[in-house]
Amino acid sequence: MMPDNEPTGTQEIQAIIKALVDAWCDRRALYPLSILLPPVLGFSGLTDSWHDLREALRHVRAVAKDSLTVEEREHLGRAIAMVDKALWRDDGGV
Numbered sequence: 001m002m003p004d005n006e007p008t009g010t011q012e013i014q015a016i017i018k019a020l021v022d023a024w025c026d027r028r029a030l031y032p033l034s035i036l037l038p039p040v041l042g043f044s045g046l047t048d049s050w051h052d053l054r055e056a057l058r059h060v061r062a063v064a065k066d067s068l069t070v071e072e073r074e075h076l077g078r079a080i081a082m083v084d085k086a087l088w089r090d091d092g093g094v
Helices: 008-026 030-041 047-063 070-087
Strands: none
Touching (some): 030 047
């Protein structure tokens, strides 16, 4: 999982992902979990990991629509925007 000592933006992404995973576990929504867990568990903090996380978030939002609540779709959109910002910031990226 992502390190806890990262900047606040990373902590917010972490909180969103934790909330999504907890909700999906509680209701046994296996499809979105199967997409998101591999890049979350294999996260190294390097740019490739950020891209993998971004693609998984986008993939869940696109293909698991029936498994998501409106609130979860909003959380996914926010997390994607935050990862995009981290990847393409002016100081060279993550």
